Amino acid sequence: MKERLDKEYNKLLRKIERDVNVDDYGADPTGVNDSTEAFKKAIGNGKVRLNLSAGTYIVKGIKLPSWTDLIGQGMGVTTIFRLPDAGSALMMTHSLAGVSSCSFNVVTPIP
Numbered sequence: 001m002k003e004r005l006d007k008e009y010n011k012l013l014r015k016i017e018r019d020v021n022v023d024d025y026g027a028d029p030t031g032v033n034d035s036t037e038a039f040k041k042a043i044g045n046g047k048v049r050l051n052l053s054a055g056t057y058i059v060k061g062i063k064l065p066s067w068t069d070l071i072g073q074g075m076g077v078t079t080i081f082r083l084p085d086a087g088s089a090l091m092m093t094h095s096l097a098g099v100s101s102c103s104f105n106v107v108t109p110i111p
Contacts, residue, residue, distance in 0.1 A: 061082065
């Protein structure tokens with residue numbers, strides 16, 4: 001199983017065309033404002049490594065297309081909160097969307 005996962009992850013890394021920070025697209029890591037549109041702009045059509053700063057992001061939901069790697073600064077350091085009644089915080093639209101789940105928290109809904 002580990003070999004298969006390593007193979008798929010290496011395949012993901014070879015497909016990445018852009019390396020961006022969601023804050024550069026207007027995301028708010030203070031947890032005050034909705035960052036959904038910034039995530040959408042930063043992710044685009046995929047093939048992206050999306051870096052998240054330390055902090056808290058509020059979203060209505062994020063769709064991760066193929067070849068997307070989502071990277072936070074660590075558990076308890078980067079958190080994504082889903083707005084109430086907004087569906088899933090994260091939705092993978094392809095099995096090769098990569099989420100470094102050990103590098104951020106996803107909390108649904110906002111407490």
